[in-house]
Amino acid sequence: MSDQAPSMRVPDSERDRVAQLLQEHFAQGRLDHEEFTERLAATYKARTEGELARVTQDLPERDLAELRGADQRSEETAVPPLTWRDPAIVIPWALWGGVNVLCLVIWLILVLTTDHSYPWFLWVMFPWGILMGLVTAGVLWGQRRGEEPDPGRG
Incomplete structure (x- = not known):
């Protein structure tokens, strides 16, 4: 979101993306129900990039557990070396x-x-x-x- 000017208008697809991000944070326990509904309302009321950025400014972009899971998946999918019996x-x-x-x-x-x-x-x-x-x-x-x-x- 930082690559656009804060006063730039946002499309509905960007609001939907932020709403999904809020749902993920709510499911992971970072937001309680009241805070989630407030932020969701603010998301759909947001008209500019700056207003939309304020909704998620204190939330991480990516989940640390997701990053650890990606590291484990990459280790699991590493190709083992070939042997004569392969x-x-x-x-x-x-x-x-x-x-x-x-x-x-x-x-x-x-x-x-x-x-x-x-x-x-x-x-x-x-x-x-x-x-x-x-x-x-x-x-x-x-x-x-x-x-x-x-x-x-x-």
Whole structure:
């Protein structure tokens, strides 16, 4: 509210915002019923920014409990570091292994039933495996150094 001049007119949406703020302070016990109704009436009578600011001047903008809760939520949502057993690493490697076993089985069937003996499955196995190895090593090494993984890379 301090970014506007005190004599600036306020819209209904600003009055509604201050009324909700007063309701929160009343629910948290900072205001008794009489004081709440007086301030609420003054809120809806306010025409300028200065009049509206006087209604909440002795109340905190943000609740300290809310700030503590936000800190706890940020700690809870922190991403744990990846390990070799983490599904983000195990699943891609399992897919790589499954696809390559399938390619190997198809190649073996072709070798046993026809005269094709060229190991074409290696063209699937090695490039993909090298790329997977580099990405996995980069992610794990980056975390060991304390860097955040970059979802835009790799």
